[in-house]
Amino acid sequence: MPDALNSLQDAQVLALAIVNTIPDPFLILDEKFHVLAASRAFYEVFQVDAAATQGRSLFALGDGQWNIPALRHLLETIIPDRVAMDGFEVAHDFPGLGSRTMLLNARKVVYEESPAITILLAFRDVTASRLIAADLAVLLAQTEQLLEQKQMLLEEMRHRVANSLQIIASILLLKARAVVSEETRNHLKDAHLRVMSVATVQHHLHMQDGVAQIDVAAYLAKLCAGLSSSMIGEDSPVSIEVHADPGVAESATAVSLGLIITELVINALKYAFPDHRSDARISVQYERNDNDWKLTVSDNGVGLAGAARIAGETGLGTTIVKALSKQLGATVEIGDQAVGLRTMVTKASFTSRPISRQLPRS
Incomplete structure (x- = not known):
């Protein structure tokens, strides 16, 4: 010691x-x-x-x-x-x-x-920490209750939106069948297709409820399968192929991509194949490189030849595509390819690379 x-x-x-x-x-x-x-x-x-x-x-x-x-x-x-x-x-x-x-x-x-x-x-x-813990527990319980209420309201809103879109689409289709004017009928059919496109995008995003990041490849495959089943008739079969790199996107970006694809598919269905063809095909390709991406929708139809296709590429659908692309910070390029038409929507300075994932035909 x-x-x-x-x-x-x-x-x-x-x-x-x-x-x-x-x-x-x-x-x-x-x-x-x-x-x-x-x-x-x-x-x-x-x-x-x-x-x-x-x-x-x-x-x-x-x-x-x-x-x-x-x-x-x-x-x-x-x-x-x-x-x-x-x-x-x-x-x-x-x-x-x-x-x-x-x-x-x-x-x-x-x-x-x-x-x-x-x-x-x-x-x-530990009085203060116990009080804080008790307050946090109450706050957490209240937050969970509010989230449950919000979820119920969102679910109700989704159902109402989906039902309203279906009703509007049905009314437009009935009106299109009833009118005599061919021009009016075509306008009503266009409106019907666009309402159905919004309904399709809304449905597929609803299937991934609460997910902030969307699996783009799976989403595009389901979306195009839905477009194929709802917009392509047996009398004029057109296949839709989807090729997509793996990756995720914000839900808001996924909505815009879905609407862009839907508009381009609608245009292709309306104008690319004036004569029924057994090999008619629309291709949807999504490439990703870090945070940049490129979306290409092409077909093996008539290309820009003919007044009808030119009108289609300068009409409402193309205007919508360009507006949505601008919101995403992307550029749009439309032009002929070896066979048919190709529309490319490119985000930032994207450089193409080999496709790393291919999904089966829709």
């Missing part, structure tokens, strides 16, 4: 100094729970006097404020059977402090050459 600790008195002075450096309230008790020493933090937090504390029973301090059943249980029942106890929670209304929740850590010190027992008792006030 160092010379500085040769006497018992020196050891006691050192022990008390250590106790006073502890930031939380701290007590040293004897085996009968009398206070041998207390930290400065104990006196400050609980607003008690040192002269009225040392040497007295813990349970008799003040007006008996420490005569707490839970604390008695800890000291009289648990500690005798254990050397240590951590995280024992005591809730009590302390004079001058109000209701407090204390976390107690206790240690029993047994000496080799003495029957005496010393109990070390540390207090930590």
Whole structure:
């Protein structure tokens, strides 16, 4: 033992100094729970006097404020059977402090050459953290309830939108069949196809409800399959092929891509194949390179030849495609290829590379 600790008195002075450096309230008790020493933090937090504390029973301090059943249980029942106890929670209304929740850590010190027992008792006030935790629990429960209500409202809105789109599409189709004017009939059919395209995009995004990132390849495959089944009749079969790199896109981007593809497919169905052909084909290709991408919709039809196709590429559908592409920060290029027409929508400085994923025909 160092010379500085040769006497018992020196050891006691050192022990008390250590106790006073502890930031939380701290007590040293004897085996009968009398206070041998207390930290400065104990006196400050609980607003008690040192002269009225040392040497007295813990349970008799003040007006008996420490005569707490839970604390008695800890000291009289648990500690005798254990050397240590951590995280024992005591809730009590302390004079001058109000209701407090204390976390107690206790240690029993047994000496080799003495029957005496010393109990070390540390207090930590966790009232604020418990209140915060309780408030957070209430807030979380309220948030979950609001999210459930929001989900129910969104679900109801989706059903109403889907039903409304179906009703509008049906009315347009009935009107188209009833009118005499061929021009009016074509306008009504165009309107019907566009309503159906919005309904198709809405349906496929609804199937991925709550997903902020959409699997583009799977989404395009399902979308084109839906377009094929709803817009292509048996009397004029046209196959739609989908080739897509793997990757995800924000749901808002996926909506715009879906509407662009739908408009381009509608244009191809209307103008690319004036004569029925058994090999009529529309190809949808999505390439991705980091955050950039390129969407190509092509067909093996008549290309830009003929006034009808030229009108189709300068009409409402193309205007919609260009507007949606501008929102995405993409450019649009329309032109003939070896056979048929090709429309490319390119985001930023995209550079093509070999397609890494090919999906089966829709």
